[in-house]
Amino acid sequence: MADRSGMVDPAIFEDLQARIDEETTVREELREIVQSLEKQNKAVQFILARAHSTPAYACTFGTSTLYRSAQLTTPVSKVISDASVAVEDQVAIISKLSQAASKLPYYKWNTMWSRQIQDATFGILLCGWLGGNGSDSKPGRLLTIEEVGGIMKVPVNLKDRDAFHLTIEEYLQALISLVDELARLARNSVTLGDYLIPLLISQFIKDLHAGFQILNLKNDSLRRRSDGIKYRVKEVEDVVYDLSLRNLIPKDEKDEKEETGGVVVEQPGAW
Amino acid sequence: MEEPSKRQSISPVMAMFEGFRSELDEHHDRRERVIKASRDITAASKKIVRTLNKPLPAFVTKSNAQYWGIIQTQYKNISRDLQGLNAYRYGRNITGGNQEFMEALSFQHYLEHQNLISYKEAKNYVAKLGEEGGPVLLSTEDYILGIFDMVGELMRFAITAMATSGELPGTLIEKDLPSMGSHDEQSGDSMDVEQPSTTRPPHAQKRDVLADLRELRLCLEGLEPSRGSKFEGDAEKKMTVMRQCVEKVETALYGLIVRGQERPKGWIPDLREERRAPEAVEGY
CATH class of the missing domain: 1.10.132 (Topoisomerase I; Chain A, domain 4)
Structure with missing residues (x-):
């Protein structure tokens, strides 16, 4: 068939293929970075998982005064410092990703790394909750999306320009992972003889649950996963119930709970 | 780091989530507008194709004018929602309409010119439909x-x-x-x-x-x-x-x-x- 009289100008498909090839190159470059991030995420999780088997707060927070001013010297501080080092490596990879991705339309590519960024956010949140990442070794703090962005050295919730950033959805997904993990920690800390952490976790999860309740979520993965939070609330309540039923919660601590428990956010009304 | 006062412990979380809520609501509203437009564009494009689907080029123009009008309006209405960062954010919501419109556009182009419309032509065509809201992206x-x-x-x-x-x-x-x-x-x-x-x-x-x-x-x-x-x-x-x-x-x-x-x-x-x-x- 003579090209001249043909239907398709060959330049059309040559141009298309060139565009596709360009994208293939970009995709491979990104995939490499994302894979190294995934690896580093696992390293962070590996370290943080030790929190479940490290007797942590019972001795340190024997009294409420200590609870507020404690500088952790228990093994959990080692978990936190190890994790903080690993998070630094994580941040280095994220910076690399941010640099590469900021040259591209964000939403064209973000599915490639969204999952890994969620996991990284979760690691940072958990580390912060345990007392690391600028939480001054006090457990129970919720890092805001801005704080996570600050640690990651990336902007958050960008709207006015097209660059790499942490989205609200990713942060919320990570919060749900945090809730799941803390529900597990509540039981495990009791096993280790710490009867105070469950109180702290219970209030924390309840606050987050209330927060998720006011969101108008569509029928997406965020909705499906956040539906599970209520079960976590119940799980931890059961732990607290078991403890109080057996009088395992010291009386004065019970009263202190109101003051010290719950989500502590340092951010003054940034929203 | 300052000591958080007693009652402050709850409200910041709610304030934070209220912020998230308004952001997400805005996102969902925009998304739905785009999806709706995409559907309307799809429907109108299909109608164009149906009418075009007659072996006589003479039929091409008149009866389809209203559907082209619908498509134009839809693109114009959502072009504002599809600018900058959002062009790709809602790409998957508009792609259905874009594809269907592309089908109609290329088919009409074929009936008129007996050749394939190029990507550049098509892209420019769709971009123009955005009018004052800014160009609409055809990937x-x-x-x-x-x-x-x-x-x-x-x-x-x-x-x-x-x-x-x-x-x-x-x-x-x-x-x-x-x-x-x-x-x-x-x-x-x-x-x-x-x-x-x-x-x-x-x-x-x-x-x-x-x-x-x-x-x-x-x-x-x-x-x-x-x-x-x-x-x-x-x-x-x-x-x-x-x-x-x-x-x-x-x-x-x-x-x-x-x-x-x-x-x-x-x-x-x-x-x-x-x-x-x-x-x-x-x-x-």
Whole structure:
């Protein structure tokens, strides 16, 4: 068939293929970075998982005064410092990703790394909750999306320009992972003889649950996963119930709970 | 780090989530506007294609004006939602409409010019529809997937034309090109279908819908999507349907050549019984 009289100008498909090839190159470059991030995420999780088997707060927070001013010297501080080092490596990879991705339309590519960024956010949140990442070794703090962005050295919730950033959805997904993990920690800390952490976790999860309740979520993965939070609330309540039923919660601590428990956010009304 | 005061412990979380809520609501509203527009564009495009699907180019313009109007309005209304960062954010919500519109646009372009509209032309066309809200993005994926669908339309067009006129439409060729239709058609009814295969002009000069379909097929098959992309999967699905569309025309032509004489004019080759496709295949 003579090209001249043909239907398709060959330049059309040559141009298309060139565009596709360009994208293939970009995709491979990104995939490499994302894979190294995934690896580093696992390293962070590996370290943080030790929190479940490290007797942590019972001795340190024997009294409420200590609870507020404690500088952790228990093994959990080692978990936190190890994790903080690993998070630094994580941040280095994220910076690399941010640099590469900021040259591209964000939403064209973000599915490639969204999952890994969620996991990284979760690691940072958990580390912060345990007392690391600028939480001054006090457990129970919720890092805001801005704080996570600050640690990651990336902007958050960008709207006015097209660059790499942490989205609200990713942060919320990570919060749900945090809730799941803390529900597990509540039981495990009791096993280790710490009867105070469950109180702290219970209030924390309840606050987050209330927060998720006011969101108008569509029928997406965020909705499906956040539906599970209520079960976590119940799980931890059961732990607290078991403890109080057996009088395992010291009386004065019970009263202190109101003051010290719950989500502590340092951010003054940034929203 | 300052000591948080007693009651402050709850309100910041709610304040934070209230912030998230308004952000997410805004996102969902925008998303829904885009989806709605995408649906309307799809519906209007399909209507255009239906009307276009007549073997006479004379039908092309008038009745479709209202649908072009709808499409124009829809694109204009959502163009503001699809600027900058959001062009790709809602890309997957508008892609349906874009593809369907691409199908209509390329089909109309084919009927008018007998060639394939280029990506640049199509992109510029869609961008202009955004009007004051800013250009609407037509991605290469939207374009290519739209072209895949357009093959189905060409198939329908070819089959319908064969049924009504008893020959493969070659009449659409521009006047300066050798027209196959004028060669083999003596008159509609008494057309000798076996003769033309020998008296036809050499292959290189032949331009009919089937030749165009085959050329398109080769081009589409030649594309290599990047591995692991969503586009790869989309293209693969459409590839099967596209191939079947081309084959349907080939089969129909075979039927026409072999048994054409015995059949009354207006008879439609019943391919559905001869070849039953397992998956969703473009019907007539």
